[in-house]
Amino acid sequence: MLNKLSQFFMRRRNWSIPYAIFLLVFVVVPLVLIVAYAFTDEEGAFTLGNFRKFMMHPEAINTFIYSIGIAMITTIFCLILGYPAAYIMSQKQFNTSKTMVVLFILPMWVNILIRTLATVALFDFLKLPLGEGALVFGMVYNFLPFMIYPIYNTLQKMDQSLIEAAQDLGANPLKVFTKIVLPLSMPGIFSGILMVFMPTVSTFAIAELLTMNNIKLFGTTVQENIYNGMWNYGAALSLIMLLLIAIMSFFSNDEDSVQNESGGVI
């Protein structure tokens, strides 16, 4: 008996069982439930009514589009701020002790809600109005490290001799960047975009806190519906959001496969 038990634990494959159970209970089952709820009405009969309701409901669609817009703006800001930061960090002469990397990653050690509450306090202190601007600021602040890190990762792994080869063939520093460094860091950029866009498009806590509940994002709509017992409609909205993110990932993975230098996180 004991022998059999120890044999069971010796097999490397069996070590994954605890996580497999976790995965089943907290990932697979909820996903199945979301799909099941989205395609049924309150009596449990199959229906496409939930999706029809979304299509007929201009407010929901507007929120949806608005959320995508905010997520895009956040992602663009993160890219504009994050790329140069990642580039500087990847240059050895600026970053001999990796202090910079730690400094950029440091905010991630603080809980996201605490950071957001601190942002609210900061805006109050500076007498700045909360609202759209504060929302974008808060999201960029929260998600910037997710943009920097994958880009830093690809840049840092880049073969230095490729840059030298480009210089050698007559490329000035600008051309080296546009023809070699930028194309080769594309996997990192896509990874970063995905990692910023995904959480921002579905966020609701940050939006509530930073806009005093004045601006509604799609995440908020989903949350409100679920909260008010409209599980079927809420599930349908979640599914739409999941679909959007899935399409995004699919496209960027496709780009990744073109770039053979895979340095991104995803």
Added chain:
Amino acid sequence: MQETNYIIEVQNVSKYFGEKIALDNISLKVKKGEFVTILGPSGCGKTTLLRLIAGFQTASEGEIRISGQEITLTPPHLRPVNTVFQKYALFPHLNVFDNIAFGLKLKKLPSSIIEKKVKGALKMVGMTDYEYRDVDSLSGGQQQRVAIARAIVNNPEVLLLDEPLAALDLKMRKDMQMELKELHKSLGVTFVYVTHDQEEALTLSDTIVVMSEGRIQQIGTPIDIYNEPINSFVADFIGESNILNGTMQKDKLVSFAGHEFECVDEGFGENTPIDVVIRPEDIYIFDPSDAAQLRGTVTSCIFKGVHYEMLVQTEEGYELMVQDYNCFETGREVGLLVKPFDIHVMKKERTCNTFEGHLVDENHVEFLGQEFECLPVKDIEAGATVKVEVDFDRVILQDNEEDGMLTGDVNFILYKGDHYHLTVHSDWDEDVFVDTNDVWDDGDRVGITIAPEDIRVIGC
């Protein structure tokens, strides 16, 4: 102007990386159209020199000129040179065509001309029809051809090659060597080629520059370098050789291995200690007879394909390597003979270790960062700067680092027929030269000890 004969002029160039000296006062001139090889062991500074010419690093001191133009501080993209990198450095996001066209597109040439030139370059390296292949789908040899095509398509005045064949297997390397030589002939461009492979250097070059420890040891044609090595380092690095201690008795008479030999060298003075180099293929081996200058016993005999390589222990206790088409089995008594012009005599770089130090007190002297006990020194005041001499064979090496007064790494081993001559790089960053009968390996950590009676203190 006579200067224009030289396409590359490197003048008194030094390069430091922090405290470390990578290049120490290098001067080199390369003629237009020449195939120059910079040859040396790893870490000798050959790649650094190439990178200075390419512009990836800048010289700490000195001046570099290409076609008479000072380019010491010019960034790489403005230099009329192109480089073939050791690991090819092909752009992974571009296909073969775009890789080769990279330089041409930057020059904004019309696309019809670009296409013609790229096709021409591909044809030259024997890669026609590979234009639209992904570079990662190519083999190592093919990638290297693309890298060469990418460099030559820009018509550089100088083509720099940084160990381009090091990653290829032997057969492929031999083929590529021949192709490179052909390419050099047909292009007429100056090639500067860096390698650690002496055979490659001898095969390819018009001129070989032998480097060691950041300095140029010898510049010459392959034949010169092979036949008349300037010092024991070059002799040992290029080809197989027997290097022995000897004494120049007078002009045209040298003694080594316990005998006197006629030779063709003169001008060394009388009774001067020298190094003798004899190539193994220059020693005649035969059954013992009156013609023999040396007699001995074969201790090992290995078939090497074209010839046999034999080790002969002479009656006087010297071991010589001999190459011959005939086989003399192990244990056989043989006679040896060397013709006068096959004896190469080299001035010794040094006859004993010389260090700079200072006298601490009558019985102690400090050098190599350590205080050593010495025999009582008279006539010199304590604290004075002194010269310290230690004979090669009086330096004792120990396995156990802690047993030594200081420690170092063995970094060059030369077999001298009856003993080993080692260069030990001490942790004080000065070399200590040691004669020993013990066998050490390159890279061994050793303790170094010198007995008080073996330290000669000389006032300055």
